[in-house]
Amino acid sequence: MSRLTLRTRLTVLYGALLLAAGTVLLALTYVLVGRRSGVKILATKTGPIDGTDPLDAYYSAADLPDKLRETALHDLLTQGGIALIVVTAVGVAFSWLLAGRALHPLHRITDTARRIAAAPAADRGLHERIALPGPRDEVKELADMFDAMIERLDRSFDGQRRFVANASHELRTPLTLGRAVLEYAAHRTATTPEVRQLTDMLLDINARHERLINGLLLLARSENELVDQAPVDLADIVEHTVSQAEPDGITVGAETAEAVTLGDAVLLERLVQNLVENGIRHNTKPDGWVRVACRALPNGLVELTVTNTGPVVPRYEVPGLFEPFRRYGTERVSHDRGAGLGLSIVRAVARAHGGEVTAEPRDGGGLAVRVTLPRFAPSI
CATH class of the missing domain: 1.10.287.130 (Signal transduction histidine kinase, dimerisation/phosphotransfer (DHp) domain)
Known part of the structure; x- marks a missing residue:
């Protein structure tokens, strides 16, 4: 019962109450008819009885044969049961309609809350209001x-x-x-x-x-609503960013395929730059590397992945890396380690474009960051 919707539970409750009340009423009627001696039935004889008019000749239920009384009570149960089933079915149907009407305001509240919760950023969609009409209940x-x-x-x-x-x-x-x-x-x-x-x-x-x-x-800026949006191929941004990178002894490679999304080219370029610079900056191995790849996925998304070598990052520390001014480890506070906004900007830009970013620590050290964005499909 707990998995049923509230509308279904109310309908079942109303139907069960109606069925129980009808059953009790039918049982009481059955008992009263069976025990009442004053119940009279028209005589089936066609002629006068003891000099009286046939329409005025009655017998009490106690005077009738047992078989005739049982037949009358059986008919009462049969016809009453059929009537109870019909009335219960009609009552359940009306209960379903009334429950839906009563719960309509709650559905409106739920839909508004769902749209706000599904917004790509925390403050996106907060302009919506329920503005529920009706009496003040x-x-x-x-x-x-x-x-x-x-x-x-x-x-x-x-x-x-x-x-x-x-x-x-x-x-x-x-x-x-x-x-x-x-x-x-x-x-x-x-x-x-x-x-x-x-x-x-x-x-x-x-x-x-x-x-x-x-x-x-x-x-x-990235947390504001995007106004100017245009088709952007992440492959072009990745190739340009990698060519402009300053690896400082780190090998930076790119593997690109067409991955077109709709958004702000400046913000998307900054997203890729932050991931590449973050991979280079926190690369502690002398033979370290950063690999950037983008491609279109068959599920209507485009994917950007940036993988790098570096220090081992515990899995429980990964969510904190996306918070502003958060760094992992004391070795990341030197003068060339940045302001701690790189990954938080990446997440804000991704969410502003209706996407999401995740990170997984590599077994040998470093991170594998994955950004997914909606794929742009031009209308034909």
């Missing part, structure tokens, strides 16, 4: 409370997104000016070696801050 109060909760979440996500974007824009200006001043000081001929070393260190710190701000901007 328990179901409408539930729908109104759900709308109020979604509205608060929508305002919270929107405020957080605008804060990150505005703060990132405000921070870029002083960093750009600081870099210009440091570059000017570093190129002066009268600069001492100590000052030049200090200037180079400050430039490196400034570059890290710029990468952090650019990552925050890209993360905020």
Whole structure:
């Protein structure tokens, strides 16, 4: 019974109650008819009985032969049982219709919640409202409370997104000016070696801050609704990214096949760049490698995989790598290890395009990251 829908359970309950009530009523009628001595039946004789009119001649049930009484009670059970079955069937049908009508507002709430939950990003779809009409009953109060909760979440996500974007824009200006001043000081001929070393260190710190701000901007942008979308072949992006990569002794290879998706080419290029740079940056083996592949899948998706050698990553640590500013291990906090936004940006971009990203640790060390996106099928 627990696997049945609520509508089915209500229908079964109403039908069982109706059947039970009809059965009790039929049983009581059977007992009362069988025991009541005042029940009279018209005589079957055609002539007068004791000088009376045949229409006025009656016998009590107790005076009738046992066989005739049993026949009357049998007919009562038979006809009453048939009537009970018919009434129960009609009652079950009406119960099904009434239960569906009563549960219609709950279906509306469920459909809205399902669309919000199925959104590619956490804040996508929060603009939807149930707006349930009708009298103010328990179901409408539930729908109104759900709308109020979604509205608060929508305002919270929107405020957080605008804060990150505005703060990132405000921070870029002083960093750009600081870099210009440091570059000017570093190129002066009268600069001492100590000052030049200090200037180079400050430039490196400034570059890290710029990468952090650019990552925050890209993360905020990727979590917004995509407006300009066009067919993009991941094979072109992979080949371009691999050709522009700086492997630093790491072998970077590509295996591409046509994999066309619909989306923002700049964001998708950044997704591939982040995965390739992440594979190179965290590659600790002297003979390490990074392999990039893309292809179209028969299930209506395109697949991008980036596999690299590197340190052994426990499986339980993998989900945390996609969180902003999260790094695995203390060896990943040096000055050239990035801001910790690479994989979180990859996940945000993938979800903004209706896709998903997963990662699996390799037995010999490193990660195998898999991105799936909807395949673009041009209409004929």
